[in-house]
Amino acid sequence: MKSSLSFLVALVATCTRSYAAEAGMPQLDPTYWASQAFWLIFIFTILYISISKFYLPKIKDNLDNRENKIKEDLDNASKFKEQSEAKLKEYKSILENAKKEVTKILMESKKNLDNDIQSKKVLIEKEIDSEIIKAQKEILDLKKNSISSIQNIAENIASKIIENLSGDKLNESSIKATVEDISKNNIGKYL
């Protein structure tokens, strides 16, 4: 294999040397073939080793990191979204409950107020009634008293007037009887 290959190379070299000199195709001039092969293998090996050992792992790490970071961030975002939705639900339910409570409290207080007003009204009405009854009693008493005192005054006035007019002293009992009679007749007119 190796000998046949070198034979081929030599054949191509001898065939092309004249051709290369004529047409000037430097690719077919074997002078520097070995050099080119050697430097190609040497430089490419170094390139391959440094790329595969140093640079590709670094770049891969970096790409993986970014991907993980993006994934994490997306996960976090969806988590936060869920949380915020839950919070929103909670908030809404709290709001609803509060509204319900408010109406409840409103109704209760209204009821309480109504009851209170009602009971106070009844109490006050009772008081007013009793006061009225008392006042009526007092008025009646006052009426009775006033009638007797009016009669006394009338008697006195009558006896004084009679004395002054006639100069006699009349029987007190008769005056009393007359006054009583008159006042009895007229009492309905004034009281």
Add this chain to the structure above:
Amino acid sequence: MANNPMQQFTVHKIGPEIKIAGIDLSFTNSSLFMLISATTILLLLFLGSKDKKIIPNKIQLIAELFYTFVAKMISDTAGSKAKPYFPFIFSLFMFVLFCNMVGMLPYSFTVTSHIIVTLIMALFIFIAVTIIGFIKHGFKYLSIFVPSGVPSVLLPLITIIEIISYLSRPVSLSVRLFANMMAGHTMLKVFGGFVVSLGILGGWLPLSFSVALTGLEILVAFLQAYVFAILTCIYLNDALNLHH
């Protein structure tokens, strides 16, 4: 002979002559541009992996783009079994690409325009793939030459064709890259020569051609590196996943 379009491909030694066991291994302009390409790749990767930022800067982005590009290429063509060979294919793609691209610079030398360079790479790939195939599958690897579902009358012929196509892989792989690079650079040089010889009156047409060809050559430089790498992946796929 500055007008000779093949002049640009001559290899000449730089510095002292190095001879080991009678073989001339002198440092040449070819070696210099291999070194420049490799150094550029390593510099790019060094700068691209230096700061481990969550949001990459431009050079980090470039390095990561190369990484994901080659990784996707391998996983698409050769599957997950080819993962251990990722560093090699990445290095190969980067090396060919940067040699091609550095070759596009004026007054530079295109390493990949030499048949010996591409042939050595192709032969290495061919031999390595064959060894991997035999290690993974033993003698069953020879069934790659016998496609299933072929009428038995045609089978000997098909097998011979398969063997020839398998053996011609290194040749086609190396000649494709070498010929593309050489033809492109020769054409650029020829049109450049026309610009000079036609002068200020007639030189504009070849100059515009030259500009357009430069764009095309940059595309070809990328495309040939891509083709070289993807064919390597396909050969590797044949060796790793034996089915026909």
